[in-house]
Amino acid sequence: MALASPFGTFRPPNISPDPVDGIGAWTVADLANALIGGVSPSREHYYPVFPYTSFTGMKVGDVKDLYVYLRTLPKVAGRAPPHRPKLLFRIRRSVGLWKLMFFRQGQNASHLTGDPVHDRGAYLVETVSHCAECHSARNVFGAIKPDTRFAGGVDPQGTGFVPNITQARLREWTEDDIATMLETGETPNHGRVGSSMADVVKNTAMLPDSDRRAIARYIKALSAVATPHP
């Protein structure tokens, strides 16, 4: 697929276990460096369109499980066409500068409260499902503006507006409503989520119910932040 953005058009690569075109020759350390450090096995920086800005908080045990799972997928030959970055990012090393400015590697404990359901939700929302990567506004360098996290923003393709999911907008939704939407796509006002959220729901529908409830608990606990102006 082609991901259009103000920074160019990016093509997610082959991550099947094909040893030549995919990632079949990678070690588990290579996968961990990609997800947690945003660095490829040939020590190049990945463009942050690959959301390692969120995956960086992944637990090493989960990276290992993911590695084992990815190896069970069918090998698919073939490579995606090259990225078409705009001038600023045509030199990959400029991504290193971007990372110095906007990327903090590793887990961030500041979201945790000690309630195991809430804290499981924090891990799923902040790291694994990277909800804020869509539900936030970005600065001119394409980095999330911290004071708009979860408060909505123009979608990464620049074609629509992703809604605010803090309590400024979801006050009427209960934890049950959020968990139900993540399972069925249905919203409490008898609508359905569409566009890229429909793809998210295809995945959250496969989670254990306890994980959807943990996500709901965490989302309900986000304090109200006003929606940014596009």
Ligand code: HEC
């Ligand atoms: C790929 C981008 C993307 C990701 C990732 C994403 N969302 Fe969304 N989300 C959207 C879009 C776009 C909409 C608006 C859908 C519509 O208008 O039909 C939406 C809608 C929603 C809504 C409905 C809000 C309303 O006011 O109707 C909720 C709640 C929500 N998302 C929660 C989440 C949670 C929780 C996660 C992480 C598990 C998440 N989203 C991850 C793009 C995303």
